[in-house]
Amino acid sequence: AQSVTQLGSHVSVSEGALVLLRCNYSSSVPPYLFWYVQYPNQGLQLLLKYTSAATLVKGINGFEAEFKKSETSFHLTKPSAHMSDAAEYFCAVSERGSQGNLIFGKGTKLSVKP
Amino acid sequence: ETGVTQSPTHLIKTRGQQVTLRCSSQSGHNTVSWYQQALGQGPQFIFQYYREEENGRGNFPPRFSGLQFPNYSSELNVNALELDDSALYLCASRLGGPNYGYTFGSGTRLTVV
Numbered sequence: 001a002q003s004v005t006q007l008g009s010h011v012s013v014s015e016g017a018l019v020l021l022r023c024n025y026s027s028s029v030p031p032y033l034f035w036y037v038q039y040p041n042q043g044l045q046l047l048l049k050y051t052s053a054a055t056l057v058k059g060i061n062g063f064e065a066e067f068k069k070s071e072t073s074f075h076l077t078k079p080s081a082h083m084s085d086a087a088e089y090f091c092a093v094s095e096r097g098s099q100g101n102l103i104f105g106k107g108t109k110l111s112v113k114p
Numbered sequence: 115e116t117g118v119t120q121s122p123t124h125l126i127k128t129r130g131q132q133v134t135l136r137c138s139s140q141s142g143h144n145t146v147s148w149y150q151q152a153l154g155q156g157p158q159f160i161f162q163y164y165r166e167e168e169n170g171r172g173n174f175p176p177r178f179s180g181l182q183f184p185n186y187s188s189e190l191n192v193n194a195l196e197l198d199d200s201a202l203y204l205c206a207s208r209l210g211g212p213n214y215g216y217t218f219g220s221g222t223r224l225t226v227v
Contacts, residue, residue, distance in 0.1 A: 004156075032213050043118075043204055043218035044157070051213040090156050099170040100212025101147060104156030 002027050006091050006105035014113045019063075019078040021108045023091030026072065031093040033074040034102065035065055038088045047089075050074060061085070086112045118143075118219035120205050126225045132193045135222045137205030139186040144209075146188045147216065148180060151202040163188060192224075200226045 007022040025031060032051050036044040048059025055067040065076045074091060088109045092102040119138045127133050139146050145164045149157035159172035163182035177193040186207070192199060202223050206216035 034215055036218070041220075043120075043220040044206075045218070046215050049213070049215045092156075094212045096212070098212065099162055099164070100145070100208070101159045101162050101170050101172070102149075102157070102206075102216065103159070106156045107154075 002031065002093055002095055002103050004091050004093055004103055004105035006089075006108050008108050009106065010109045010111065012111040012113060013081045015083055016080050019076070019081045019085065019110065021076040021089050021091075021110065023065075023074045023076065023105060024072050025074065025091075025093045027093065027095060029096060030067070030069055031095050032100075033065075033067060034092045034094070035059065035063070035074075035076050036090045036092060036104075037061075038090065038107075040087075044090065047076070081110075081112045083112050083114065086110055118205055118207055118217050120203075120219035120222050122222060123220070124223045124225075126227060127195050129195055129197060129226055131195050132191065133195060133224065135190040135192075135203050135205075135224070137188045137190070137207075137219055139188065139205070139207035140209070140217060141186055142209055143186055143207035143217070146182055146186075146205060146207045148188075148190045149204040149206065150174075151204060151221070153201070157204055160190070195226045197226050200224060 003026045035047040091105045147162040148160040151157040162170035182188040202221040205219045208214045
């Protein structure tokens with residue numbers, strides 16, 4: 001069965017530093033890949049998605065992610081962290097040919113220090 | 115766009131009771147899914163509806179059931195509530211196929227005591 005692994009349940013960076021949140025998937029056939037952000041007491045907001053066009057995907061709020069088939073990875077990055085980026089981030093996959101339900105990782109909580 | 119709205123935002127129920135959670139999706143979003151998010155976990159897929167028919171289900175027992183209506187609203191019903199049902203329940207809808215990505219509501223926080 002398809003699974004998603006997010007390395008690091010908690011990542012802490014300083015304001016202005018690089019943000020790197022890791023995501024690996026298990027499928028041998030590249031799935032659709034998504035990153036969502038969740039602020040406290042809110043639902044999930046789509047940051048970006050990979051659906052087989054360009055492997056480097058740009059999203060909202062300055063985030064981007066690169067799909068690497070050889071590494072089965074879809075890591076999320078942002079060059080310079082802002083205090084408002086503090087939130088929980090979820091990587092999710094949807095298998096091609098399926099009904100499209102999302103399989104989520106356990107999430108990574110990002111803290112940003114002043 | 116009006117987004118996805120869920121009601122109520124918070125709910126407290128007693129073990130053994132039944133609960134109905136409601137969701138109103140964006141116009142044109144024919145696919146709606148429900149997810150359960152336990153504290154500190156990622157969302158878990160409950161089931162999905164497309165044009166009022168269930169077309170996918172996760173690993174949840176039959177006491178979790180749903181309905182989707184022609185006006186893009188939907189319901190999640192849970193019977194015989196258990197303490198472990200305490201979670202944030204998220205409704206999500208999408209406009210097209212799986213590559214579109216879902217729009218999520220803010221969720222209903224259910225506490226079972």
